[in-house]
Amino acid sequence: MSELLDRAIKGDELSIARLLTKIEYVDPQGLIALEELSKRAGKAFTIGITGIPGAGKSTIIGALIEEYLKRGHKVGVVMIDPSSPFTKGSFMGNRIRMQEKTMLDNVFIRSLASRGHLGGVSAEALMLIEALDGLGFDRIIVETVGAGQTDTEIVSSVHSIAVLTVPGTGDEIQALKAGIMEIGDFYVINKADRPEAEASYISIKFAIDSAEINFRDGWKPLVLKTIATKGEGIKELVDTFEEHRSFLESKGIFSKRILERKSKMIELIVRREIEQLLQKSMEERKEELIKLPLMNAVYSLRAELLKKMNK
Known part of the structure:
Protein backbone atom coordinates (compact mmCIF):
# COMPACT_ATOMS: atom_id res chain seq x y z
CA MET A 1 0.00 0.00 0.00
CA SER A 2 2.85 2.36 0.83
CA GLU A 3 4.35 1.79 -2.63
CA LEU A 4 0.99 2.47 -4.32
CA LEU A 5 0.56 5.66 -2.30
CA ASP A 6 4.07 6.85 -3.15
CA ARG A 7 3.48 6.32 -6.88
CA ALA A 8 0.14 8.14 -6.67
CA ILE A 9 1.72 11.11 -4.90
CA LYS A 10 4.34 11.25 -7.65
CA GLY A 11 1.52 11.58 -10.20
CA ASP A 12 1.24 8.10 -11.72
CA GLU A 13 -2.33 8.09 -13.06
CA LEU A 14 -2.89 4.33 -12.85
CA SER A 15 -1.79 4.39 -9.21
CA ILE A 16 -4.06 7.35 -8.50
CA ALA A 17 -7.00 5.49 -10.07
CA ARG A 18 -6.32 2.33 -8.05
CA LEU A 19 -5.88 4.30 -4.85
CA LEU A 20 -9.10 6.27 -5.31
CA THR A 21 -10.99 3.04 -5.99
CA LYS A 22 -9.79 1.63 -2.67
CA ILE A 23 -10.85 4.84 -0.92
CA GLU A 24 -14.24 5.05 -2.66
CA TYR A 25 -15.15 1.49 -1.71
CA VAL A 26 -13.93 1.98 1.87
CA ASP A 27 -11.25 -0.67 1.59
CA PRO A 28 -9.23 -0.81 4.86
CA GLN A 29 -6.04 -0.06 2.93
CA GLY A 30 -7.81 2.82 1.21
CA LEU A 31 -8.77 4.33 4.56
CA ILE A 32 -5.16 4.09 5.74
CA ALA A 33 -4.06 5.90 2.58
CA LEU A 34 -6.79 8.51 3.03
CA GLU A 35 -5.54 9.21 6.54
CA GLU A 36 -2.05 9.84 5.17
CA LEU A 37 -3.35 12.01 2.33
CA SER A 38 -5.51 13.98 4.75
CA LYS A 39 -2.32 15.09 6.52
CA ARG A 40 -1.13 16.57 3.20
CA ALA A 41 -4.51 18.10 2.28
CA GLY A 42 -5.73 21.62 2.97
CA LYS A 43 -4.29 23.65 0.09
CA ALA A 44 -6.67 23.01 -2.80
CA PHE A 45 -9.23 25.57 -3.91
CA THR A 46 -12.49 23.67 -4.43
CA ILE A 47 -15.32 24.74 -6.74
CA GLY A 48 -18.81 23.26 -6.81
CA ILE A 49 -20.81 23.25 -10.03
CA THR A 50 -24.52 22.64 -9.54
CA GLY A 51 -27.81 23.33 -11.30
CA ILE A 52 -30.55 21.46 -13.06
CA PRO A 53 -29.83 18.71 -15.63
CA GLY A 54 -29.20 20.08 -19.11
CA ALA A 55 -27.62 23.33 -17.96
CA GLY A 56 -24.27 22.33 -19.49
CA LYS A 57 -22.35 21.53 -16.31
CA SER A 58 -20.01 19.03 -17.99
CA THR A 59 -19.29 21.44 -20.85
CA ILE A 60 -18.52 24.26 -18.42
CA ILE A 61 -16.20 21.99 -16.45
CA GLY A 62 -14.35 20.98 -19.61
CA ALA A 63 -13.78 24.63 -20.44
CA LEU A 64 -12.70 25.41 -16.86
CA ILE A 65 -10.15 22.58 -17.01
CA GLU A 66 -8.54 24.06 -20.11
CA GLU A 67 -8.43 27.57 -18.64
CA TYR A 68 -6.91 26.40 -15.37
CA LEU A 69 -4.30 24.34 -17.23
CA LYS A 70 -3.31 27.46 -19.16
CA ARG A 71 -2.70 29.12 -15.79
CA GLY A 72 -0.40 26.31 -14.65
CA HIS A 73 -2.71 24.54 -12.22
CA LYS A 74 -3.20 20.86 -11.52
CA VAL A 75 -6.91 20.04 -11.81
CA GLY A 76 -8.88 17.29 -10.11
CA VAL A 77 -12.54 16.70 -10.95
CA VAL A 78 -15.16 14.72 -9.04
CA MET A 79 -18.31 14.17 -11.10
CA ILE A 80 -21.33 12.72 -9.32
CA ASP A 81 -23.87 10.88 -11.46
CA PRO A 82 -27.38 10.02 -10.26
CA SER A 83 -27.71 6.41 -9.16
CA SER A 84 -30.44 3.83 -9.47
CA PRO A 85 -32.72 3.79 -6.40
CA PHE A 86 -32.69 -0.01 -6.65
CA THR A 87 -29.11 -1.07 -7.43
CA LYS A 88 -27.34 2.19 -6.42
CA GLY A 89 -25.43 1.85 -9.69
CA SER A 90 -25.05 4.57 -12.30
CA PHE A 91 -24.72 4.88 -16.06
CA MET A 92 -21.78 7.28 -15.54
CA GLY A 93 -22.72 9.50 -18.47
CA ASN A 94 -20.32 12.18 -17.25
CA ARG A 95 -17.38 9.83 -17.73
CA ILE A 96 -18.30 9.47 -21.40
CA ARG A 97 -18.77 13.22 -21.91
CA MET A 98 -15.42 14.06 -20.30
CA GLN A 99 -13.38 11.27 -21.88
CA GLU A 100 -11.17 13.53 -24.00
CA LYS A 101 -10.21 15.64 -20.96
CA THR A 102 -8.89 12.58 -19.13
CA MET A 103 -6.04 12.41 -21.66
CA LEU A 104 -4.67 15.82 -20.63
CA ASP A 105 -1.61 16.13 -18.40
CA ASN A 106 -2.14 17.40 -14.84
CA VAL A 107 -5.83 16.48 -14.94
CA PHE A 108 -7.54 13.64 -13.13
CA ILE A 109 -11.28 13.08 -13.48
CA ARG A 110 -13.24 10.68 -11.31
CA SER A 111 -16.91 9.79 -11.76
CA LEU A 112 -18.92 8.13 -9.04
CA ALA A 113 -22.54 7.33 -8.36
CA SER A 114 -24.51 9.32 -5.80
CA ARG A 115 -25.69 5.97 -4.34
CA GLY A 116 -29.07 7.52 -3.64
CA HIS A 117 -27.64 10.36 -1.57
CA LEU A 118 -29.96 13.34 -2.07
CA GLY A 119 -27.78 16.08 -0.60
CA GLY A 120 -25.71 16.49 -3.74
CA VAL A 121 -22.49 15.21 -2.14
CA SER A 122 -21.95 11.76 -0.59
CA ALA A 123 -19.36 10.55 1.93
CA GLU A 124 -17.47 8.90 -0.94
CA ALA A 125 -17.34 12.19 -2.85
CA LEU A 126 -15.89 14.03 0.14
CA MET A 127 -13.32 11.28 0.63
CA LEU A 128 -12.22 11.64 -3.00
CA ILE A 129 -12.01 15.43 -2.69
CA GLU A 130 -9.82 15.01 0.39
CA ALA A 131 -7.64 12.46 -1.41
CA LEU A 132 -7.18 14.63 -4.53
CA ASP A 133 -6.27 17.55 -2.30
CA GLY A 134 -3.64 15.41 -0.57
CA LEU A 135 -2.32 14.23 -3.94
CA GLY A 136 -1.46 17.81 -4.90
CA PHE A 137 -4.33 18.85 -7.15
CA ASP A 138 -4.60 22.56 -6.33
CA ARG A 139 -7.90 23.19 -8.15
CA ILE A 140 -10.67 20.67 -7.54
CA ILE A 141 -14.02 20.93 -9.34
CA VAL A 142 -17.04 19.04 -8.05
CA GLU A 143 -20.12 18.49 -10.19
CA THR A 144 -23.22 17.51 -8.23
CA VAL A 145 -26.11 15.37 -9.43
CA GLY A 146 -28.01 18.48 -10.47
CA ALA A 147 -31.27 17.96 -8.65
CA GLY A 148 -31.90 21.63 -8.02
CA GLN A 149 -32.84 22.50 -4.47
CA THR A 150 -31.64 19.19 -3.01
CA ASP A 151 -28.03 20.04 -3.89
CA THR A 152 -27.61 22.37 -0.91
CA GLU A 153 -25.26 20.04 1.00
CA ILE A 154 -22.42 21.10 -1.26
CA VAL A 155 -22.22 24.28 0.85
CA SER A 156 -20.12 22.51 3.49
CA SER A 157 -17.94 20.77 0.90
CA VAL A 158 -16.38 23.43 -1.33
CA HIS A 159 -15.07 26.98 -1.27
CA SER A 160 -17.00 28.47 -4.19
CA ILE A 161 -20.32 27.44 -5.68
CA ALA A 162 -21.56 28.20 -9.19
CA VAL A 163 -25.24 27.60 -9.91
CA LEU A 164 -25.89 27.07 -13.62
CA THR A 165 -29.09 27.93 -15.39
CA VAL A 166 -30.25 28.06 -19.00
CA PRO A 167 -32.33 30.90 -20.50
CA GLY A 168 -35.65 30.37 -22.22
CA THR A 169 -36.80 27.20 -20.49
CA GLY A 170 -38.16 28.58 -17.24
CA ASP A 171 -35.11 27.18 -15.44
CA GLU A 172 -34.03 30.63 -14.29
CA ILE A 173 -36.98 30.60 -11.89
CA GLN A 174 -35.26 27.72 -10.10
CA ALA A 175 -32.58 30.17 -9.02
CA LEU A 176 -35.21 32.31 -7.30
CA LYS A 177 -36.36 29.54 -4.97
CA ALA A 178 -35.29 29.14 -1.35
CA GLY A 179 -32.32 26.88 -0.75
CA ILE A 180 -30.63 27.02 -4.13
CA MET A 181 -30.88 30.83 -4.06
CA GLU A 182 -28.96 30.95 -0.81
CA ILE A 183 -26.00 28.74 -1.71
CA GLY A 184 -24.61 30.30 -4.88
CA ASP A 185 -21.55 32.53 -4.97
CA PHE A 186 -22.02 32.76 -8.74
CA TYR A 187 -25.09 32.36 -10.92
CA VAL A 188 -24.01 31.41 -14.42
CA ILE A 189 -26.34 31.80 -17.37
CA ASN A 190 -24.95 29.28 -19.82
CA LYS A 191 -25.96 29.11 -23.49
CA ALA A 192 -26.13 32.91 -23.32
CA ASP A 193 -26.42 33.19 -27.10
CA ARG A 194 -30.12 32.40 -26.75
CA PRO A 195 -32.39 35.44 -27.18
CA GLU A 196 -33.87 35.07 -23.67
CA ALA A 197 -30.46 35.36 -21.97
CA GLU A 198 -30.78 39.05 -21.09
CA ALA A 199 -34.19 38.51 -19.49
CA SER A 200 -32.76 35.68 -17.42
CA TYR A 201 -29.85 37.87 -16.37
CA ILE A 202 -32.18 40.65 -15.23
CA SER A 203 -34.43 38.23 -13.33
CA ILE A 204 -31.59 36.65 -11.37
CA LYS A 205 -29.83 39.98 -10.76
CA PHE A 206 -33.09 41.41 -9.41
CA ALA A 207 -33.56 38.39 -7.14
CA ILE A 208 -30.06 38.88 -5.68
CA ASP A 209 -30.35 42.66 -5.30
CA SER A 210 -33.74 42.42 -3.59
CA ALA A 211 -33.09 39.30 -1.51
CA GLU A 212 -33.77 39.64 2.20
CA ILE A 213 -31.22 37.01 3.17
CA ASN A 214 -27.69 37.04 4.50
CA PHE A 215 -25.42 35.83 1.71
CA ARG A 216 -22.88 33.34 2.94
CA ASP A 217 -19.59 34.82 4.11
CA GLY A 218 -20.78 38.33 3.25
CA TRP A 219 -20.07 37.80 -0.45
CA LYS A 220 -22.73 39.20 -2.76
CA PRO A 221 -23.27 36.66 -5.57
CA LEU A 222 -22.26 37.61 -9.08
CA VAL A 223 -24.25 36.86 -12.24
CA LEU A 224 -22.28 35.91 -15.33
CA LYS A 225 -23.02 34.78 -18.89
CA THR A 226 -21.18 32.01 -20.71
CA ILE A 227 -21.34 30.08 -23.95
CA ALA A 228 -19.36 27.07 -22.82
CA THR A 229 -19.40 25.31 -26.20
CA LYS A 230 -17.51 28.28 -27.67
CA GLY A 231 -15.40 29.00 -24.61
CA GLU A 232 -16.95 32.45 -24.25
CA GLY A 233 -17.05 33.93 -20.76
CA ILE A 234 -14.87 31.16 -19.31
CA LYS A 235 -11.80 33.34 -18.68
CA GLU A 236 -14.00 35.87 -16.88
CA LEU A 237 -15.62 33.08 -14.85
CA VAL A 238 -12.23 31.77 -13.71
CA ASP A 239 -11.13 35.33 -12.88
CA THR A 240 -14.15 35.74 -10.59
CA PHE A 241 -13.53 32.32 -9.00
CA GLU A 242 -9.99 33.43 -8.16
CA GLU A 243 -11.30 36.75 -6.87
CA HIS A 244 -13.59 34.82 -4.54
CA ARG A 245 -10.69 32.63 -3.41
CA SER A 246 -8.72 35.75 -2.45
CA PHE A 247 -11.77 37.11 -0.63
CA LEU A 248 -12.12 33.89 1.39
CA GLU A 249 -8.42 33.90 2.28
CA SER A 250 -8.55 37.53 3.39
CA LYS A 251 -11.47 36.74 5.71
CA GLY A 252 -9.88 33.58 7.13
CA ILE A 253 -12.72 31.50 5.63
CA PHE A 254 -10.62 29.45 3.21
CA SER A 255 -9.13 27.20 5.90
CA LYS A 256 -12.40 27.18 7.86
CA ARG A 257 -14.19 25.70 4.84
CA ILE A 258 -11.63 22.88 4.66
CA LEU A 259 -12.32 22.04 8.30
CA GLU A 260 -16.07 22.04 7.54
CA ARG A 261 -15.45 19.58 4.70
CA LYS A 262 -13.52 17.26 6.98
CA SER A 263 -16.26 17.50 9.61
CA LYS A 264 -18.96 16.72 7.05
Whole structure:
Protein backbone atom coordinates (compact mmCIF):
# COMPACT_ATOMS: atom_id res chain seq x y z
CA MET A 1 0.00 0.00 0.00
CA SER A 2 2.85 2.36 0.83
CA GLU A 3 4.35 1.79 -2.63
CA LEU A 4 0.99 2.47 -4.32
CA LEU A 5 0.56 5.66 -2.30
CA ASP A 6 4.07 6.85 -3.15
CA ARG A 7 3.48 6.32 -6.88
CA ALA A 8 0.14 8.14 -6.67
CA ILE A 9 1.72 11.11 -4.90
CA LYS A 10 4.34 11.25 -7.65
CA GLY A 11 1.52 11.58 -10.20
CA ASP A 12 1.24 8.10 -11.72
CA GLU A 13 -2.33 8.09 -13.06
CA LEU A 14 -2.89 4.33 -12.85
CA SER A 15 -1.79 4.39 -9.21
CA ILE A 16 -4.06 7.35 -8.50
CA ALA A 17 -7.00 5.49 -10.07
CA ARG A 18 -6.32 2.33 -8.05
CA LEU A 19 -5.88 4.30 -4.85
CA LEU A 20 -9.10 6.27 -5.31
CA THR A 21 -10.99 3.04 -5.99
CA LYS A 22 -9.79 1.63 -2.67
CA ILE A 23 -10.85 4.84 -0.92
CA GLU A 24 -14.24 5.05 -2.66
CA TYR A 25 -15.15 1.49 -1.71
CA VAL A 26 -13.93 1.98 1.87
CA ASP A 27 -11.25 -0.67 1.59
CA PRO A 28 -9.23 -0.81 4.86
CA GLN A 29 -6.04 -0.06 2.93
CA GLY A 30 -7.81 2.82 1.21
CA LEU A 31 -8.77 4.33 4.56
CA ILE A 32 -5.16 4.09 5.74
CA ALA A 33 -4.06 5.90 2.58
CA LEU A 34 -6.79 8.51 3.03
CA GLU A 35 -5.54 9.21 6.54
CA GLU A 36 -2.05 9.84 5.17
CA LEU A 37 -3.35 12.01 2.33
CA SER A 38 -5.51 13.98 4.75
CA LYS A 39 -2.32 15.09 6.52
CA ARG A 40 -1.13 16.57 3.20
CA ALA A 41 -4.51 18.10 2.28
CA GLY A 42 -5.73 21.62 2.97
CA LYS A 43 -4.29 23.65 0.09
CA ALA A 44 -6.67 23.01 -2.80
CA PHE A 45 -9.23 25.57 -3.91
CA THR A 46 -12.49 23.67 -4.43
CA ILE A 47 -15.32 24.74 -6.74
CA GLY A 48 -18.81 23.26 -6.81
CA ILE A 49 -20.81 23.25 -10.03
CA THR A 50 -24.52 22.64 -9.54
CA GLY A 51 -27.81 23.33 -11.30
CA ILE A 52 -30.55 21.46 -13.06
CA PRO A 53 -29.83 18.71 -15.63
CA GLY A 54 -29.20 20.08 -19.11
CA ALA A 55 -27.62 23.33 -17.96
CA GLY A 56 -24.27 22.33 -19.49
CA LYS A 57 -22.35 21.53 -16.31
CA SER A 58 -20.01 19.03 -17.99
CA THR A 59 -19.29 21.44 -20.85
CA ILE A 60 -18.52 24.26 -18.42
CA ILE A 61 -16.20 21.99 -16.45
CA GLY A 62 -14.35 20.98 -19.61
CA ALA A 63 -13.78 24.63 -20.44
CA LEU A 64 -12.70 25.41 -16.86
CA ILE A 65 -10.15 22.58 -17.01
CA GLU A 66 -8.54 24.06 -20.11
CA GLU A 67 -8.43 27.57 -18.64
CA TYR A 68 -6.91 26.40 -15.37
CA LEU A 69 -4.30 24.34 -17.23
CA LYS A 70 -3.31 27.46 -19.16
CA ARG A 71 -2.70 29.12 -15.79
CA GLY A 72 -0.40 26.31 -14.65
CA HIS A 73 -2.71 24.54 -12.22
CA LYS A 74 -3.20 20.86 -11.52
CA VAL A 75 -6.91 20.04 -11.81
CA GLY A 76 -8.88 17.29 -10.11
CA VAL A 77 -12.54 16.70 -10.95
CA VAL A 78 -15.16 14.72 -9.04
CA MET A 79 -18.31 14.17 -11.10
CA ILE A 80 -21.33 12.72 -9.32
CA ASP A 81 -23.87 10.88 -11.46
CA PRO A 82 -27.38 10.02 -10.26
CA SER A 83 -27.71 6.41 -9.16
CA SER A 84 -30.44 3.83 -9.47
CA PRO A 85 -32.72 3.79 -6.40
CA PHE A 86 -32.69 -0.01 -6.65
CA THR A 87 -29.11 -1.07 -7.43
CA LYS A 88 -27.34 2.19 -6.42
CA GLY A 89 -25.43 1.85 -9.69
CA SER A 90 -25.05 4.57 -12.30
CA PHE A 91 -24.72 4.88 -16.06
CA MET A 92 -21.78 7.28 -15.54
CA GLY A 93 -22.72 9.50 -18.47
CA ASN A 94 -20.32 12.18 -17.25
CA ARG A 95 -17.38 9.83 -17.73
CA ILE A 96 -18.30 9.47 -21.40
CA ARG A 97 -18.77 13.22 -21.91
CA MET A 98 -15.42 14.06 -20.30
CA GLN A 99 -13.38 11.27 -21.88
CA GLU A 100 -11.17 13.53 -24.00
CA LYS A 101 -10.21 15.64 -20.96
CA THR A 102 -8.89 12.58 -19.13
CA MET A 103 -6.04 12.41 -21.66
CA LEU A 104 -4.67 15.82 -20.63
CA ASP A 105 -1.61 16.13 -18.40
CA ASN A 106 -2.14 17.40 -14.84
CA VAL A 107 -5.83 16.48 -14.94
CA PHE A 108 -7.54 13.64 -13.13
CA ILE A 109 -11.28 13.08 -13.48
CA ARG A 110 -13.24 10.68 -11.31
CA SER A 111 -16.91 9.79 -11.76
CA LEU A 112 -18.92 8.13 -9.04
CA ALA A 113 -22.54 7.33 -8.36
CA SER A 114 -24.51 9.32 -5.80
CA ARG A 115 -25.69 5.97 -4.34
CA GLY A 116 -29.07 7.52 -3.64
CA HIS A 117 -27.64 10.36 -1.57
CA LEU A 118 -29.96 13.34 -2.07
CA GLY A 119 -27.78 16.08 -0.60
CA GLY A 120 -25.71 16.49 -3.74
CA VAL A 121 -22.49 15.21 -2.14
CA SER A 122 -21.95 11.76 -0.59
CA ALA A 123 -19.36 10.55 1.93
CA GLU A 124 -17.47 8.90 -0.94
CA ALA A 125 -17.34 12.19 -2.85
CA LEU A 126 -15.89 14.03 0.14
CA MET A 127 -13.32 11.28 0.63
CA LEU A 128 -12.22 11.64 -3.00
CA ILE A 129 -12.01 15.43 -2.69
CA GLU A 130 -9.82 15.01 0.39
CA ALA A 131 -7.64 12.46 -1.41
CA LEU A 132 -7.18 14.63 -4.53
CA ASP A 133 -6.27 17.55 -2.30
CA GLY A 134 -3.64 15.41 -0.57
CA LEU A 135 -2.32 14.23 -3.94
CA GLY A 136 -1.46 17.81 -4.90
CA PHE A 137 -4.33 18.85 -7.15
CA ASP A 138 -4.60 22.56 -6.33
CA ARG A 139 -7.90 23.19 -8.15
CA ILE A 140 -10.67 20.67 -7.54
CA ILE A 141 -14.02 20.93 -9.34
CA VAL A 142 -17.04 19.04 -8.05
CA GLU A 143 -20.12 18.49 -10.19
CA THR A 144 -23.22 17.51 -8.23
CA VAL A 145 -26.11 15.37 -9.43
CA GLY A 146 -28.01 18.48 -10.47
CA ALA A 147 -31.27 17.96 -8.65
CA GLY A 148 -31.90 21.63 -8.02
CA GLN A 149 -32.84 22.50 -4.47
CA THR A 150 -31.64 19.19 -3.01
CA ASP A 151 -28.03 20.04 -3.89
CA THR A 152 -27.61 22.37 -0.91
CA GLU A 153 -25.26 20.04 1.00
CA ILE A 154 -22.42 21.10 -1.26
CA VAL A 155 -22.22 24.28 0.85
CA SER A 156 -20.12 22.51 3.49
CA SER A 157 -17.94 20.77 0.90
CA VAL A 158 -16.38 23.43 -1.33
CA HIS A 159 -15.07 26.98 -1.27
CA SER A 160 -17.00 28.47 -4.19
CA ILE A 161 -20.32 27.44 -5.68
CA ALA A 162 -21.56 28.20 -9.19
CA VAL A 163 -25.24 27.60 -9.91
CA LEU A 164 -25.89 27.07 -13.62
CA THR A 165 -29.09 27.93 -15.39
CA VAL A 166 -30.25 28.06 -19.00
CA PRO A 167 -32.33 30.90 -20.50
CA GLY A 168 -35.65 30.37 -22.22
CA THR A 169 -36.80 27.20 -20.49
CA GLY A 170 -38.16 28.58 -17.24
CA ASP A 171 -35.11 27.18 -15.44
CA GLU A 172 -34.03 30.63 -14.29
CA ILE A 173 -36.98 30.60 -11.89
CA GLN A 174 -35.26 27.72 -10.10
CA ALA A 175 -32.58 30.17 -9.02
CA LEU A 176 -35.21 32.31 -7.30
CA LYS A 177 -36.36 29.54 -4.97
CA ALA A 178 -35.29 29.14 -1.35
CA GLY A 179 -32.32 26.88 -0.75
CA ILE A 180 -30.63 27.02 -4.13
CA MET A 181 -30.88 30.83 -4.06
CA GLU A 182 -28.96 30.95 -0.81
CA ILE A 183 -26.00 28.74 -1.71
CA GLY A 184 -24.61 30.30 -4.88
CA ASP A 185 -21.55 32.53 -4.97
CA PHE A 186 -22.02 32.76 -8.74
CA TYR A 187 -25.09 32.36 -10.92
CA VAL A 188 -24.01 31.41 -14.42
CA ILE A 189 -26.34 31.80 -17.37
CA ASN A 190 -24.95 29.28 -19.82
CA LYS A 191 -25.96 29.11 -23.49
CA ALA A 192 -26.13 32.91 -23.32
CA ASP A 193 -26.42 33.19 -27.10
CA ARG A 194 -30.12 32.40 -26.75
CA PRO A 195 -32.39 35.44 -27.18
CA GLU A 196 -33.87 35.07 -23.67
CA ALA A 197 -30.46 35.36 -21.97
CA GLU A 198 -30.78 39.05 -21.09
CA ALA A 199 -34.19 38.51 -19.49
CA SER A 200 -32.76 35.68 -17.42
CA TYR A 201 -29.85 37.87 -16.37
CA ILE A 202 -32.18 40.65 -15.23
CA SER A 203 -34.43 38.23 -13.33
CA ILE A 204 -31.59 36.65 -11.37
CA LYS A 205 -29.83 39.98 -10.76
CA PHE A 206 -33.09 41.41 -9.41
CA ALA A 207 -33.56 38.39 -7.14
CA ILE A 208 -30.06 38.88 -5.68
CA ASP A 209 -30.35 42.66 -5.30
CA SER A 210 -33.74 42.42 -3.59
CA ALA A 211 -33.09 39.30 -1.51
CA GLU A 212 -33.77 39.64 2.20
CA ILE A 213 -31.22 37.01 3.17
CA ASN A 214 -27.69 37.04 4.50
CA PHE A 215 -25.42 35.83 1.71
CA ARG A 216 -22.88 33.34 2.94
CA ASP A 217 -19.59 34.82 4.11
CA GLY A 218 -20.78 38.33 3.25
CA TRP A 219 -20.07 37.80 -0.45
CA LYS A 220 -22.73 39.20 -2.76
CA PRO A 221 -23.27 36.66 -5.57
CA LEU A 222 -22.26 37.61 -9.08
CA VAL A 223 -24.25 36.86 -12.24
CA LEU A 224 -22.28 35.91 -15.33
CA LYS A 225 -23.02 34.78 -18.89
CA THR A 226 -21.18 32.01 -20.71
CA ILE A 227 -21.34 30.08 -23.95
CA ALA A 228 -19.36 27.07 -22.82
CA THR A 229 -19.40 25.31 -26.20
CA LYS A 230 -17.51 28.28 -27.67
CA GLY A 231 -15.40 29.00 -24.61
CA GLU A 232 -16.95 32.45 -24.25
CA GLY A 233 -17.05 33.93 -20.76
CA ILE A 234 -14.87 31.16 -19.31
CA LYS A 235 -11.80 33.34 -18.68
CA GLU A 236 -14.00 35.87 -16.88
CA LEU A 237 -15.62 33.08 -14.85
CA VAL A 238 -12.23 31.77 -13.71
CA ASP A 239 -11.13 35.33 -12.88
CA THR A 240 -14.15 35.74 -10.59
CA PHE A 241 -13.53 32.32 -9.00
CA GLU A 242 -9.99 33.43 -8.16
CA GLU A 243 -11.30 36.75 -6.87
CA HIS A 244 -13.59 34.82 -4.54
CA ARG A 245 -10.69 32.63 -3.41
CA SER A 246 -8.72 35.75 -2.45
CA PHE A 247 -11.77 37.11 -0.63
CA LEU A 248 -12.12 33.89 1.39
CA GLU A 249 -8.42 33.90 2.28
CA SER A 250 -8.55 37.53 3.39
CA LYS A 251 -11.47 36.74 5.71
CA GLY A 252 -9.88 33.58 7.13
CA ILE A 253 -12.72 31.50 5.63
CA PHE A 254 -10.62 29.45 3.21
CA SER A 255 -9.13 27.20 5.90
CA LYS A 256 -12.40 27.18 7.86
CA ARG A 257 -14.19 25.70 4.84
CA ILE A 258 -11.63 22.88 4.66
CA LEU A 259 -12.32 22.04 8.30
CA GLU A 260 -16.07 22.04 7.54
CA ARG A 261 -15.45 19.58 4.70
CA LYS A 262 -13.52 17.26 6.98
CA SER A 263 -16.26 17.50 9.61
CA LYS A 264 -18.96 16.72 7.05
CA MET A 265 -16.91 13.79 5.73
CA ILE A 266 -16.69 12.26 9.21
CA GLU A 267 -20.42 12.78 9.76
CA LEU A 268 -21.41 11.18 6.47
CA ILE A 269 -19.12 8.17 6.96
CA VAL A 270 -20.67 7.52 10.37
CA ARG A 271 -24.20 8.07 9.00
CA ARG A 272 -23.56 5.54 6.25
CA GLU A 273 -22.34 2.90 8.71
CA ILE A 274 -25.37 3.47 10.95
CA GLU A 275 -27.73 3.24 7.96
CA GLN A 276 -26.13 -0.05 6.90
CA LEU A 277 -26.60 -1.50 10.38
CA LEU A 278 -30.19 -0.26 10.49
CA GLN A 279 -31.02 -1.71 7.07
CA LYS A 280 -29.55 -5.09 8.01
CA SER A 281 -31.48 -5.21 11.31
CA MET A 282 -34.70 -4.28 9.54
CA GLU A 283 -34.27 -7.03 6.97
CA GLU A 284 -33.56 -9.60 9.67
CA ARG A 285 -36.43 -8.63 11.97
CA LYS A 286 -39.06 -7.15 9.65
CA GLU A 287 -41.66 -9.89 10.14
CA GLU A 288 -41.26 -9.73 13.91
CA LEU A 289 -41.29 -5.94 14.18
CA ILE A 290 -44.45 -5.30 12.18
CA LYS A 291 -46.41 -7.47 14.63
CA LEU A 292 -45.43 -5.26 17.58
CA PRO A 293 -47.08 -1.99 18.64
CA LEU A 294 -45.41 0.84 16.73
CA MET A 295 -43.33 2.41 19.52
CA ASN A 296 -42.41 -1.00 20.95
CA ALA A 297 -40.96 -1.89 17.56
CA VAL A 298 -39.10 1.42 17.42
CA TYR A 299 -37.60 1.00 20.91
CA SER A 300 -36.66 -2.62 20.23
CA LEU A 301 -34.94 -1.81 16.96
CA ARG A 302 -33.16 1.19 18.47
CA ALA A 303 -31.87 -0.90 21.39
CA GLU A 304 -30.53 -3.53 18.99
CA LEU A 305 -28.87 -0.86 16.84
CA LEU A 306 -27.15 0.73 19.85
CA LYS A 307 -25.96 -2.69 20.99
CA LYS A 308 -24.41 -3.40 17.57
CA MET A 309 -22.77 0.02 17.50
CA ASN A 310 -21.16 -0.57 20.89
CA LYS A 311 -19.54 -3.83 19.83
